[in-house]
Amino acid sequence: MTTKSIPLTDELHAYLVGHGSPPDEVVRDLAEETRSLLPAQASMQVAPEQAAFLTFLTRLIGARQAVEVGTFTGLSSLAIARGLPEGGRLTCFDISEEYTGIARRYWARAGVDDRIELRIGPAGDTLRELPHERYLDFAFIDADKTGYPIYWAELVPRVRPGGVIAVDNVLRGGRVIAPQSADDRAIAAFNDEVLADVRVDAVMLPVADGLTLARVR
Structure with missing residues (x-):
């Protein structure tokens, strides 16, 4: 037994993924195409167990209206989207027609x-077009990591009580304890901001590169 999360070897990670909801052909092909066409950017794709968790979490909270930045x-x-019920809606915000062109085909x-x-x-602008309720x-x-405080500021007031905000890459490969770049420093400061935000209850999980889950009060 241990009182902290254990590190994942490649073999243990494969075991973990293999004992959850397995990636289907669509997910496998999307991941492979991303690695093939965009090898330098492929690390921006969420981990397979994280994708399965997002579907599970969306279903668990009964989400019907969702946003992705x-x-x-x-x-x-x-x-x-797979976790949404019939009639559910996901609004996605991005700046790249190239990357999201791949996404559209797989959707x-x-x-x-x-x-x-x-x-x-730019999501800092387009998020403001969402209903103010x-x-x-x-x-x-x-x-983009430096934009997290902006996205947080726009989204928290728009999430219902009991709704959830998930934030990725909050550990920055462990560099949040000794930031080495502007993005590292931005995430370290953002994590402190979330911790101090009395509008939410938050927990940071060691999933992939760190995932914060915040439940809006």
Whole structure:
């Protein structure tokens, strides 16, 4: 037994993924195409166990209205959309037509494109176009790290009481304890901001590169 999360070897990670909801052909093909076409950016894609968790979490909280900031090639949005019920809606915000062009193809292939709306443009601006009311059930932030405080500020007031905000890359490969770059410093400061935010109850999980879950009060 241990009082802290254990490190994952490649073999243990494969065991973990193999004992959850297994990636289907669509997910496997999307991950492979991303690695093949965008090898330098492929690490921006969520981990397979994280994708499965996003589907599980979306279903668990009964989310019908969701937002994603930072879509890349669409694995996380695909996972969230699969967790929505019939009539559910996911609004995605990204700045890249190239990356999200891949996402659109896989959304259609998975049969969830009818529940996803993609808005292209700087999310700091486009998020402000959302209704100014507490209607969102779920939000996922996984975009440029220096923009996290802006996205947080726009989303928290729009999430209903009991709704959840998930934030990715909050450990920065462990560098949050000794930041080495502007992105590291931005995330370290953001983590402190979330900790001090009395509007939410938050927990940081060692999933992939660190995932914060915040439940809005």
